[in-house]
Amino acid sequence: MEIRHFRYFLAVARQRNFTRAAEQLGIAPPTLSRQIQDMETSLGTRLFIRQQREVSLTEAGAALLSEAEATVRQFEFAQRNAQRAGRGEIGHIELGYVASALYCGLLQRQVRGFSQAFADVNVNLREWAMAALPGAVADGRCDIGYIRSPMTLPDGVEAVRLDSEGFVLALAHDSWLLGLKAITCECLENETFILPEQISGTLHVAAQGGYAPRLGAQPGGLVAVVALVSLGQGVAVVPASMVGHVSLPGVVYRTIQGNEASSWLSLIYRRFEKAPAVARYIQQVKQSVAAAPSRPGA
Known part of the structure; x- marks a missing residue:
């Protein structure tokens, strides 16, 4: 029968x-x-x-x-x-992210918007070290990821460019630099730079100041970077979204006058993604980017 x-x-x-x-x-x-x-x-x-x-x-x-x-x-x-x-209306997504995607609120907005539209898709979120996340997406340990660009990606992994932002300087509360009327790139020539995972901001500041940076530790995530700054180990060039979101005793943030360097968040994914729920998420992010008004520097 x-x-x-x-x-x-x-x-x-x-x-x-x-x-x-x-x-x-x-x-x-x-x-x-x-x-x-x-x-x-x-x-x-x-x-x-x-x-x-x-x-x-x-x-x-x-x-x-x-x-x-x-x-x-x-x-x-x-x-x-x-x-x-x-149709991608039910399923499971493994989503990796770096911490700065949380500080600017982008990750929360996009995950919440997707979950409201597709409540039966389970999105499992996990913070990753930025150097490991592209490889995890490439080999399938993660379906999609939020990283801070610019960054070299493995073959078969593509990116959607998202929000752009500038950099600020994190320094100890007793730093001599706080006595200056304005902190420029040139002022930082003799400072030790604590390195975040994304070092493009540090390199741009040094290049703009005309010197090779004195490199300190690279402890991992941005909170660990700021922790070393609070311990007097050096200064750090970090994304501007940390201001007001990551506050540690003994640390202050200042603008670097004349510095126009920026970085941006990217959603990374496998080029030939076949899982419908994952493809649906990627599609929704692309649509939100296309619909968003253009911003200076974005």
């Missing part, structure tokens, strides 16, 4: 009449009658007591009724779920 046999059986059981059931199903009454007979032959028992104008269930038919209803419901549920999965 096939699922259609259960549908035919249920139509006759509900209508109590072959003609009305056939009309409901959109088939000819003789075809319906033959299908029910095939069902009864397969089961080896009668399902209906046939009268001139109406039919009624036998005991075997009554026993089959609730099971047939459950079978059809489960079949339809499986169909709907498969269709929804194919």
Whole structure:
């Protein structure tokens, strides 16, 4: 027997009449009658007591009724779920991010917007070291990732450029630099630079000041960078979004006058992504970028 046999059986059981059931199903009454007979032959028992104008269930038919209803419901549920999965409306996404995606609020906005639109997609979020995240996306340990660019990506991994922002200087509260009216790139020539994972800002400041930077530790995430600054180990060039979001005792943030360096967040993903839920997320981010008004420096 096939699922259609259960549908035919249920139509006759509900209508109590072959003609009305056939009309409901959109088939000819003789075809319906033959299908029910095939069902009864397969089961080896009668399902209906046939009268001139109406039919009624036998005991075997009554026993089959609730099971047939459950079978059809489960079949339809499986169909709907498969269709929804194919459209990316259900599924699972492994999402990696670097901390600065949180400080500017971009990660929260995009994940919340996606989850509101596709509540049945499970998005599992995990913070990654930025150097490891592109490789994790490339080899499938992560489906998508938020990194701070510019950054070299593995083959097969592409990026959507998102929000841009400038850099600020993190320095100890007792630094001599705070006595200056303005801090320029040239003022930092003799300072030790604590390096964040994304070092482009540090290198740009040194290049603009005309010197090779004196490099200190590279402890990992931005909080660890600022922690070393608070301990008097040096200064750090960090994303401007840290101001007001990461505050440690003994650390102040200052503008670097004349510095026009910027970095930007990117969503990275596999070029030929096939998982519908992941592809749906990427599509939504691209649409939000296309719809957003252009900003200076973005």
